[in-house]
Amino acid sequence: MQKQFSISEAKNRLPTIIHYVEKGPYVELTRRGKPVAVLLSIQEYERLSRKYTGFWNTLLQFRRKVEDEGIEISDTDFKGLRDLSVGREVELK
Secondary structure (H helix, E strand, O other), rough: OEEEEEEHHHHHHHHHHHHHHHHOOOOEEEEEEEEEEOOOOOHHHHHHHHHHHHHHHHHHHHHEEEEEEEOOOOOOOOOOOOOOOOOOOOOOO
């Protein structure tokens, strides 16, 4: 399905377009060939509408959740995640 529809075309095909948008991709609505609006799924709208809380607040929320749920994180959880070798030389062939 195309990703752009004129407003009059969208009016005639609205149920089909809504089914398409529910599956993920957005659709642009145009007037005289210029984009004027976007139709997107409620999930995508909610994702885009979330307020940005910032790194520090997100970190505090994570710490509270870990504490509330009794999750214990130890050094062994991080073992093997980082390459500790000295330098990363690339062999030239």
